[in-house]
Amino acid sequence: MARPDLFQLLKSHVPQRKILLRRHVVDVIEDDRGVLCKCSDGAEYWSDMVVGADGAYSTVRERMYHQLKPQNQPPSSDDQPLKYTHHCVLGVSKELDPNILPAIKDRFSRFEVMLFRERRCSIWLAPIEGNKISWCYGGEIDQLAKDAFSPWIKSHWGKTPTGVRRMLDEIQDVPTAYGCKVGDIINTTPEEQVSSVALEEKFFETWHSKRIVLLGDGTGFDMYTDCDDTCMCSMVLPFAGQGAVHAMIDALYLTNLLHSLRGTSTSDFEELFRAYYLQRSESARKAVIGSRLFGHFMVSKGFLAQWIRRIALNLMPHWLTRTLTDMVMRNRPQLSFLPMIEDQGIVKAWY
Structure with missing residues (x-):
């Protein structure tokens, strides 16, 4: 389906008062009481936490990193350009x-x-x-x-x-x-x-601070819409179709953790965000590497590259291709606090 259709489907299930459009965040300030978001039109929003999903060149991430620098964070690799x-x-x-x-x-x-x-x-x-x-x-x-x-x-x-x-x-x-x-x-x-x-490619090591957390694929892939993509932690090239998939799974894992949150202190959020990073970072890193390799596989030139593609696309047994694909597609998590959707797949999901 086209992405605008997906947006409209999701939007139809959210009360209109909860969606604010054309708000450009220019600063994010956090302390042990909460997080303040300042917008270009002068509006300010105070919250217990902020989820940064505001594009490849994220203001939320930039401000978070700015506040971490006095603590000798983030690592130098995160400061390198995309x-x-x-x-x-x-x-x-x-x-x-x-x-x-x-x-x-x-x-x-x-x-x-x-x-x-x-x-x-x-x-x-x-x-x-x-x-x-x-x-x-x-x-x-x-x-x-x-x-x-x-x-x-x-x-x-x-x-x-x-x-x-x-x-x-x-x-x-x-x-x-x-x-x-x-x-x-x-x-x-x-x-x-x-x-x-x-299109840019990068994996960021730092995903959260006290009350700020980042999620998404980070492709900067603004496909068919004026809305920024959910792209923060891992800038994934789109060749293997992993970018948007990981952005949605990031959101699902984070939502499940937030649903089990017991308190709203800074330490509560830091513990939750660490669990989120441990659950998602390795998969995101593999997605970045896998998409890069798949991209090289598809467009590399020369005799050797042509023969590798011929073997992989034409000569590899269909059952092997299907088995490898099933291993990837079996990771189909669901929201823990909603009734489980019936698994109608021939190959059942890992739960």
Whole structure:
């Protein structure tokens, strides 16, 4: 499904008074009594704790680290700049005619990835709900692309730099397995559902202080929406689909811990946040490394790389591929304070 549809689904279950939009946090101050958030419009909010999920260049994380420095924290590795390594342009098409593109009405989504022979770039296509196709085109940063993409810019179609438009022009006539050209999909995409995005990679060692905690995947992947992604602790490249998954699992684990919270003292929160870090940090670290390796696997050039892909994608037995995938997908935790959802999977989840 497209991300705006997911947002609307989640939003429909939350009372409107609990969602405040267009509040830009400029400072976060904590002490043993609570946390004060100051916003650019002069508004201030006082709370027992703050969860920072405000984007790759998080104000919450920056202010938290600022307050930790007098204590010789965080480690120097956390202060190093993000590794700006990839860029992409992405969007969601309008509703397409299934009589022209039969693949969009199949029971299962036929995901397609196209690799280039010479360039370290790829095109990703996936039919989604509503007879639409989600698409993404991008790759590793090269010297010529740096002016077109900036880690500080997330621009929609109407503001897209000239270099980005040239990128899309280059792939207009690339044929797809759906019976159409890439341009036939891209050119139907509404302006508000196209973004050019800089992708960074990093794992942060420090996730919490006294009453502040961070969560999320940190891709900076602002896909089809003006809302910042939940991205804080581990900046995951999107190649293995792990970024958004880990962001949601982070939130689930933290929520389960908060539901069992016995007090609201600073020590209570510090103990809870340490447990959260222990539960999630190793998985997040592996996701960063795994996504990086998968990205190299997909776009590396040369005879050896081609043969590795041929073996892995064409010659590896289906049962082995399925077994390896099942091992990853069996981690399907649920909220502990709600009735358990029936597990209808052929391979049961680890609980």
